[in-house]
Amino acid sequence: MITFKEVSKRYKAGRQWVEAVKPTSLHIEKGQIQGIIGFSGAGKSTLLRMANLLETPTTGEVHIDGQELTGLSAGELREARRSIGMIFQHYNLLSNETCAANVEFVLRAAGLPSRERKRRVEECLEIVGLADKAKQYPAQLSGGQKQRVAIARALANDPKVLLCDEPTSALDPVTTLSILEFLEKINREFQVTIMLVTHEIQVAKRLCNNIAVMENGQITEQLDRNLPGVKPVTPLGQFLFDTVDGSSSSVWYRGEDYRG
Numbered sequence: 175m176i177t178f179k180e181v182s183k184r185y186k187a188g189r190q191w192v193e194a195v196k197p198t199s200l201h202i203e204k205g206q207i208q209g210i211i212g213f214s215g216a217g218k219s220t221l222l223r224m225a226n227l228l229e230t231p232t233t234g235e236v237h238i239d240g241q242e243l244t245g246l247s248a249g250e251l252r253e254a255r256r257s258i259g260m261i262f263q264h265y266n267l268l269s270n271e272t273c274a275a276n277v278e279f280v281l282r283a284a285g286l287p288s289r290e291r292k293r294r295v296e297e298c299l300e301i302v303g304l305a306d307k308a309k310q311y312p313a314q315l316s317g318g319q320k321q322r323v324a325i326a327r328a329l330a331n332d333p334k335v336l337l338c339d340e341p342t343s344a345l346d347p348v349t350t351l352s353i354l355e356f357l358e359k360i361n362r363e364f365q366v367t368i369m370l371v372t373h374e375i376q377v378a379k380r381l382c383n384n385i386a387v388m389e390n391g392q393i394t395e396q397l398d399r400n401l402p403g404v405k406p407v408t409p410l411g412q413f414l415f416d417t418v419d420g421s422s423s424s425v426w427y428r429g430e431d432y433r434g
């Protein structure tokens with residue numbers, strides 16, 4: 175569903191070049207929840223933002239559902255982006271618009287007629303349990319509620335893919351759990367493929383089927399919940415398995431002890 179083929183990103187910072195992402199390949203199957211974890215500056219957000227070309231790769235190709243985004247014209251890319259929702263750490267809602275108007279905004283941009291827009295806004299706010307907040311403004315909501323509005327907005331165009339950039343990093347643990355439950359529900363009920371960047375190991379572990387560890391602009395390790403007996407090699411990969419419940423290998427490696 176999402177394929178990065180040897181993508182890289184270089185930025186000019188003053189006189190120097192920063193290699194935010196070195197040539198990197200990653201394939202995410204339809205219906206997966208793919209986590210990207212790593213320390214600050216590892217290149218996680220840059221890789222994620224290349225999935226919908228918010229960042230244009232310096233080299234390489236990005237394919238979504240068989241379509242090469244990197245080869246599209248501006249108009250074709252706009253169209254393709256409708257099937258790619260995105261949510262951010264700080265929600266990115268329009269503060270002077272109501273929750274309903276925030277969701278309607280993307281439907282208007284997609285050219286949906288008024289009556290259908292209203293129906294879809296109601297549907298999406300219903301999915302995230304905020305139908306009663308339609309007329310409220312973001313400032314009147316809690317952080318978790320704001321993120322749920324952002325999820326409703328990301329779902330409005332019925333996306334195949336949802337990109338999540340640190341979606342719970344500004345939230346307390348209980349609210350985090352509720353947002354993760356919504357993301358799980360969206361993945362399960364609407365078969366939306368999710369790519370999620372986080373530095374919160376518990377979040378990756380709770381939600382993801384696959385986790386890629388990034389360091390220094392490269393994927394150094396890929397861990398798969400369904401592949402038993404694979405021993406994590408990077409310190410971060412090992413940490414992922416050693417934290418949270420103390421005996422967590424079985425959570426990922428069903429019945430197999432990766433320590434051997």
Ligand SMILES: Nc1ncnc2c1ncn2[C@@H]1O[C@H](COP(=O)(O)OP(=O)(O)OP(=O)(O)O)[C@@H](O)[C@H]1O
Pocket residue numbers: 185186187192193194195212213214215216217218219220221373
């Ligand atoms: N627009 C930019 N111009 C210059 N350098 C950039 C730009 N965006 C990112 N970088 C650099 O690229 C590297 C990777 O950044 P990126 O934000 O992708 O990392 P990250 O793993 O998501 O980090 P964090 O968890 O702190 O958000 C960093 O060294 C960063 O400073």
